[in-house]
Amino acid sequence: MNEIRVFSPATVANVNCGFDVLGFALDGLGDEMVLRKVPEKGIKITKITGADLPFEPKENVVGVAGLAMLNSLDLDFGFEVEIHKKIRLGSGVGSSAASAAGIVYGINQFLERPISNLELTAFGMKGEAIASGNEHADNVAPCVYGGFTLITGYSPLSIVSLPVPDDLYVTIIHPQITIKTKEARAILPKQVSLQNAIKQSGNLAGLIAGLYTEDYELIASSTQDVLVEPYRKNLIPNFDFYKQTALENGGISFGISGSGPSMFTLCKGVKDAGNVEVALTNALKLKNMQGDSYISPVSKFGNRILEQK
Amino acid sequence: MNEIRVFSPATVANVNCGFDVLGFALDGLGDEMVLRKVPEKGIKITKITGADLPFEPKENVVGVAGLAMLNSLDLDFGFEVEIHKKIRLGSGVGSSAASAAGIVYGINQFLERPISNLELTAFGMKGEAIASGNEHADNVAPCVYGGFTLITGYSPLSIVSLPVPDDLYVTIIHPQITIKTKEARAILPKQVSLQNAIKQSGNLAGLIAGLYTEDYELIASSTQDVLVEPYRKNLIPNFDFYKQTALENGGISFGISGSGPSMFTLCKGVKDAGNVEVALTNALKLKNMQGDSYISPVSKFGNRILEQK
Structure with missing residues (x-):
């Protein structure tokens, strides 16, 4: 070779x-x-x-x-x-x-x-x-x-x-804005409340358990980021609107991918992922935001x- | 009936x-x-x-x-x-x-x-x-x-x-001191560093994965409490000595049970749990501390x- x-x-x-x-x-x-x-x-x-x-x-x-x-x-x-x-x-x-x-x-x-x-x-x-x-x-x-x-x-x-649950799909949307990783780091607080730290660890633990048991409800209820998203979402205009749109149209979890600007939605099945993609594409248009999108299984x-x- | x-x-x-x-x-x-x-x-x-x-x-x-x-x-x-x-x-x-x-x-x-x-x-x-x-x-x-x-x-x-790994045992030691739950709460910081919060969540995630896969090494490496133990251990005289003794004698994880004063050691197998019990009983004696101990499978x-x- x-x-x-x-x-x-x-x-x-x-x-x-x-x-x-x-x-x-x-x-x-x-x-x-x-x-x-x-x-x-x-x-x-x-x-x-x-x-x-x-x-x-x-x-x-x-x-x-x-x-x-x-x-x-x-x-x-x-x-x-x-x-x-x-x-x-x-x-x-x-x-x-x-x-x-x-x-x-x-x-x-x-x-x-x-x-x-x-x-x-x-x-x-x-x-x-x-x-x-x-x-x-x-x-x-x-x-x-x-x-x-x-x-x-x-x-x-x-x-x-x-493990990856068999039917776990993801919809990515990428609004065409620029976020510098350095800025995304700088916006984070150095200190967080012990209460939120514990909540986050419990959520991640629930997510891990959900992956092992293919429990989509548990994955959905566990994917709440109380430490980072409240800050970083401010770097993405209309983040809350996209999140709400995704979760109302079949998404089970939503978040910023890496330090953004792409956002991911986890879905059970390709059909829901497709519905979320359509809804989010419309949401981007509604906010006059250029962008692209695609769906994929979690590979x-x-x-x-x-x-x- | x-x-x-x-x-x-x-x-x-x-x-x-x-x-x-x-x-x-x-x-x-x-x-x-x-x-x-x-x-x-x-x-x-x-x-x-x-x-x-x-x-x-x-x-x-x-x-x-x-x-x-x-x-x-x-x-x-x-x-x-x-x-x-x-x-x-x-x-x-x-x-x-x-x-x-x-x-x-x-x-x-x-x-x-x-x-x-x-x-x-x-x-x-x-x-x-x-x-x-x-x-x-x-x-x-x-x-x-x-x-x-x-x-x-x-x-x-x-x-x-x-899930509980089949061979997971625990050794409990109970030094005869009194810790008030209220005091144990009061000693905790209200704020923690984001870095430690993330570390703790990763550790808990690793522990959960270790339980699902019966990976004792992962359980051992993941059970590091960076948020609470550094404060609460001060309520238990010689905590570090007991911890070191437990981990050097076959224990894979050590920590305060509840808000103490009991401490638990996780072990792979009843033999290690027994060794840890002997070592910790001696450790209590060495520090002139009254106490009792027992071993049990994680039920x-x-x-x-x-x-x-």
Whole structure:
């Protein structure tokens, strides 16, 4: 095998009450990357479509994550890489994470002794860091593992793969506004009430139990974010209106994807997800907001191979 | 059936990172109560052993919980009740909750149309309120449901029954000091850092996942309470020493049971639980602290019938 085409999915992080710890993978939307094994060590980015990104590996998420892995494993070969961005940068569904997770997954296919998902995530985080300013696994982990991932620790990195109820779909809407991750961080309070902290932990615990038992009512009642959403929603005009629209039209949970501006609605079944998409598209229009939308199952799969030669 | 003898187990609430939401039932230690159906409405407490408690129903947890249920269901009969307290009052393993949960469970056995565990918990909470000052389900819920219970909401009351890994044991030590629940409440901060709130929620999520997957390592790594223990441990002299002793001798998780002074150690298997008990008993002695201890599986069962006539 000399050449491989990899798909790396868009992901939703900060899943409501799972702020900073819970993410999941989407299907249908994702970046593609072609890796060609070459004798020269290192990463050479030969083509980029879909976004205006640096070709210099040390300035590119793909290059940084890929080089971190190559150097650490001390491989005596390298890769030419084509990057085909399909996930819009800054849309809040893990664009940089898909690039970072995709390259390390791709490299792993060429190894005699492939490394673990946990190690892949750690290398992917190196790339994520140059895009977002800090090493975090919120989007990289679901991109690598697929399904729902829970980050239970960073030192050492510890990730739990959670089950995905069979019929769980998600509707994404992306209003065309810009939110800077830095601003989204700055708007958060440093202190919260103990009462709300406990409420949030109980909600997340309920959500986790709901995933294990496929209890959609429990998932619905548990997905209340009392710590972060009350602040971050102020960065998205008409957030409450979109939320109400989603929940009144078949959605069971609603929240900001990552640090926004995309918003996700969890639904039981593709039909409800479709209804929510129609309702939210109309809601965007009503507020004279440009935007796009799509629906997807919560994907049980992360990165995958599309083609190999 | 005219007479019934009921066992209602001791329980552990505030299970580490599950402060205020997670509890579990013990086995072997619990109160017993005899209920005799009589034509006169209401509750008449005819005998109390093991503790100095009021016979006046409106001043007794058993009476208050029982009357709440009898009045609400408008039953045309009543009960004579003997209360045999085996759980020491104020020891932190749900003494009042066992009384409250036991009476409503007992009454339920005499109904043509028994009510649900959720309703029983709600009535039990009425009794708990006169002992602890507020209606809470922390101990009543595991006493009624058995196993681990997660309280996901109070309005409406919502409880999730969680699975118990087969080999999960607990060692309880009870140093003979007095902690007032009020004082234990007062020592808590009103505000906590957002960072710690997120850490706690991730820990609880990990613990829940660990229970579903019987992953003892995950249970061990997740049971870190960063919100409450740092404050409440100051009410228990030598807490850190007991904790270290427990974790070094086979314990996987350690924490304050309820608002103390009892402390619980979760262990994989009865052998480790025994080792921890020996080590902690020695630790108490070393600190010249009077106390007692026992080991139990985390019980899958709550209240139960011992005898009926």
